Structure formats: C-alpha cells, structure tokens
Amino acid sequence: MTRRTLAVVSAGLSQPSSTRLLADQLAAAARDELVRRGAEVEINTVDLREHAHDVVNHLLTGFPPAALRAALDTVAGADGLIAVTPIFNASYSGLFKSFFDVVEKEALADRPVLIGATGGTARHSLALEHAVRPMFTYLRAVVLPTAVFAAPEDWAGDGADRALRSRIRRAGIELAEQVDRRPAATGPADPFALTTSFEDLLAGRDPA
C-alpha cells in the first residue's frame, strides 16, 4: 500500500474558521478518493494563524523559527497540497501570501495544488482565478482545474450547500488523480545534503 501525505494550509483567522472548515472538507474528499485507489493517507494541517508572528520574523530575519520550519517542511514534503485563504480586499489574505513568500523556491514545482477560498460575498469568487491561481502557477505548481469558493450561503444546509459539496468532491478527486500518477514524495530537500562524497571532497575531485 502506497503511503501518501497531504499538506493542508488554512489561512483563516476566525475561531471557528470557515476557511479551516473548507480546507478540512477538501482534505477529506481527497483522502477518500486516495483510499479508494488503495493508498494510505496522512493529512498534515498547517493553521497559519498559529505561525503569523513567525512568518513576519522569517521575513525580517531570513530564518524560520522551529515551528515555522516544521510547517514549511510539511508543505515541501507532501505529495499534494490543499491551500485555502479567506478573501481580503478581493484577493488572498496578507498572511497567506506572506507564508508562500517564505516557502523555498522550487519547493512546489510539479506539486499538485488544490486551491480554495472563503469570502463574505460570492461576487469575489473569481479572486481564486485572478490572484491565487497565478501565484501558484508562478511557483510552478500544478494547480488543479477545479478551485473551490465558499460564500456564507453555501454553508446554509438548505440545499444550497449541495453545489458546494459536489464541487468539493470533484476537486478532491482531481487532487487524488494527480497525486496518484506521481511517485511518492521523499520529503523536503535537505539544503545541507552533500552533493558529492566525502572521498571526492578529501581528494579535491569535482564530480561535475
């Protein structure tokens, strides 16, 4: 049985958070489809409100405190990423952007990413397409076709939520498909790993 890891990043600030709720439901949909395909799935969630101060410290000093380092490794080492932000001023929130500003270059290259957002009005759902999707495309991630936006009325439970639930299911299946067709992730790259053997180093040999 292949072991797969999903990293879930939620930038919701409220407690409880609708952004976190959406992130959890997307993760559950992707997990269900991966399990159906025979995988064993581990879900690791990063709640950015817990790392807000550390993200700013990292931006100022260039070094991540230990808890943020672990969160960055979770994201860099996963088979698939679910990234969900509240919409602030018709775009991703500042915390969401700042976190991905400190994710190592190339960490998301070829990584399947499912994007989602919550907002006060469905009129701003396209922020996913004009802000969130281009950011991950710039980071060379594989952004899935279905992006999931949830407005307050989508949680109403009077039937309006049916459309949201089917979108979540579709997005989860898309993420599972992309994860399934790739080899299992080997974890985050070690920036201090030797690129040549000790013997070559001692002998002054350059393998390149």
Ligand SMILES: Cc1cc2nc3c(=O)[nH]c(=O)nc-3n(C[C@H](O)[C@H](O)[C@H](O)COP(=O)(O)O)c2cc1C
């Ligand atoms: C500073 C601020 C700006 C916001 N701007 C927008 C906006 O432009 N469009 C929108 O639909 N909702 C906007 N909202 C509403 C939030 O996106 C919405 O409440 C979100 O679902 C909260 O997520 P949470 O429950 O995870 O904290 C804004 C909220 C705040 C606090």
